[in-house]
Structures are given as structure tokens and as C-alpha cells.
Amino acid sequence: MNRNLTIIRVAFFALCLMGGWLVWYANPDWKPLVTCLLVAAGIGALTILLDLLLKGFSLRALTAVTFGLVMAVLISVLINASPFFTGADPKDVFMVRIVLFVVTLYVTTVMAIRGRDDFNLIIPYVRFVPQEVASPLVVADASALIDGRILGVCQSHFLGSTLVIPRFVIEELNRVADSTDPQRQTRGRRGLEVLNELRRIPAFELRVHDIALENRQQMDDKLIFVARSMKARLLTTDYNLAKLAEFHDVQWLNLNKLARALHPEVTVGDCFSVELVKPGKESSQAVGYLGDGSMVVVNDAEKFIGREIDVEVVNVVPSAGGKMVFARTVGASKRA
Secondary structure (H helix, E strand, O other): OHHHHHHHHHHHHHHHHHHHHHHHHHOOOOOOHHHHHHHHHHHHHHHHHHHHHOOOOOHHHHHHHHHHHHHHHHHHHHHHHOHHHOOOOHHHHHHHHHHHHHHHHHHHHHHHHHOHHHHHOHHHHHHHOOOOOOOOEEEEOHHHHHHOHHHHHHHOOOOOOEEEEEHHHHHHHHHHHOOOOHHHHHHHHHHHHHHHHHHOOOOOOEEEEOOOOOOOOOHHHHHHHHHHHHOOEEEEOOHHHHHHHHHOOOOEEEHHHHHHHHOOOOOOOOEEEEEEEEEOOOOOOEEEEOOOOOEEEEEOOHHHOOOEEEEEEEEEEEEOOEEEEEEEEEEEEEEO
């Protein structure tokens, strides 16, 4: 990108010099060649300097400035059409109109730039109105993408919402993936892989939302702002962000809570399959685990350790970690 800009600037400066030469060539008696070239070089240098000074001035900011200029012109026209200047001295009216135009131009432009984040949501938000979008919006953060379970939820079409990924979340994943820390690098790459897999899900609507926000703002503040502006829910596994969302009246979706809710309740008499991984405290006992982490203690099953067998629940005891299930083997229906 920077290399392309350098080439463009050099080409523009060369065109300015060529333009100065053409002016001298068309009017050789008007100015000396050196003067024409110096004027052309000065114009080119000032233009490139202005370009460098406007570095970081995004297209969204330009849109906001344009909106401010239009508002300034409208206000000036309305003031000019008012009866306030009737019968006044034309010279005084001329000066007052110039002052009012300059003042309104400055005020509306500054207001538009300061409120560009709110203003810039006007155009993208048109796509999110209920008449055009049949499903609600869900804004996902980096932690939800890194977690990975969002992929299975979306593949099952259970979410039933349009998933919105802010551009700054993707940039955050790129920064994490480029980290020198191997663990952070792995997490970032996993988040990017999940994002690519989400794009490939058929009949699933994924949108990358561009919005210009201050870089000094915290990531959590940016996510809350986007979710509130779009009236969307927030999908995250970050507990602190979730509590901040609650404080700002933003609904949030908890993947951990969803995972716990999907685990079936185990009661006495239920039969299911479980993989036995280690011996129990008592002789001949073997221990396995349910999907939610609950411990399953199977009597007379020590010989089946390392295998998956069918068991029947004989007792369920609440514990500090959730619940402990006691079971026994079911007949001879065992699977290696």
C-alpha cells in the first residue's frame, strides 16, 4: 500500500513538472521556464504535503465532512432567505453573510467529524432494518471465534441470527496470530480458521461490519458501542465483557450456558454409553465422565477401563462440582 502511494506521488509530481513545461511551451514569452517549473513543483509539493497531513483521514470522515458542508450551505441559504437583512446596508449584509457562512461551515464540519461514528452508522444500518433482515443481529467478539464452538452452533443453523463480525475484531485476531508467543499465535490462527469456516456455511448470513472508531478506545467499549448502535446481541465467552454488556443494557449470549443447557439431565434408570478412563476409589470400580464434566462411577467395571460401555444409572448424588453419577454395566452390550 505505501509503495503504491509513493509511486502515485512521484508520478503526480512528474505530471506537475510536465504541466509547468507545457504552460511555458504554450506561452514562451509569459514566464521563464525556470519560473514555470518552480511554480509547478511548488503546487505539486504542497498537494503531496496536504496528502501527508490528511493521513488517517478516512473515507468515512470525508463523508461526515461532506455532510457538514451540505448542512452549512443549507443553513446559510435559510439565513439569507430570512427577513433579517431587509432594508440593511448592502455592504453590512455582505459582511454578515460571509461571517455567518464561515462560522456555520466550521461549526457543522466540526460537529460532523466529532459525531462521525454515529453518522457513519446511518448508511450501513439501512441494511439492518427489520424490513430487509428477517433475523436479529448478533455481534461476535474475538473470544467467541477463538473458542470455536460457535462454528458448530452456526453449522446446525440453531442460532437463527445474522452474525456480524466488526472489522476491528478481525484485525485483533490478526495481531494475536502474528504474536511471538506460541500460545497466542495458536489462538489467533484458530480464530481466523473458524472465521473462514463460517464463511463457507451454506445459507448462513455472515457480515463483516466496517466502522471507524478511535484506536485508543478499549476493545470492549468498541464492541458495546457496535452492539448498542445496531440493537444487536453480543456473543462472547469473556465474563468481564458480558457483565459490561449487562451494565449497558446489551443482551449477551453465553456459549458456556448454552453448552450446559444442551446436556441432558441424568436420572435413576437412564441408560447411556460412557468411556471409562481410570479406576475408582473402591476395588472393581471404574470412572468415566459425561460431556458436562460430571463423574460417572461404574461398579464392577474395572476390566473395561479404556473402553466405551453401556451403563444404567442407579444413583445421582449432588456434589460441589455438579453431580456424581453411580451406575452399573448393562448386560453384555459393550463396544470396543
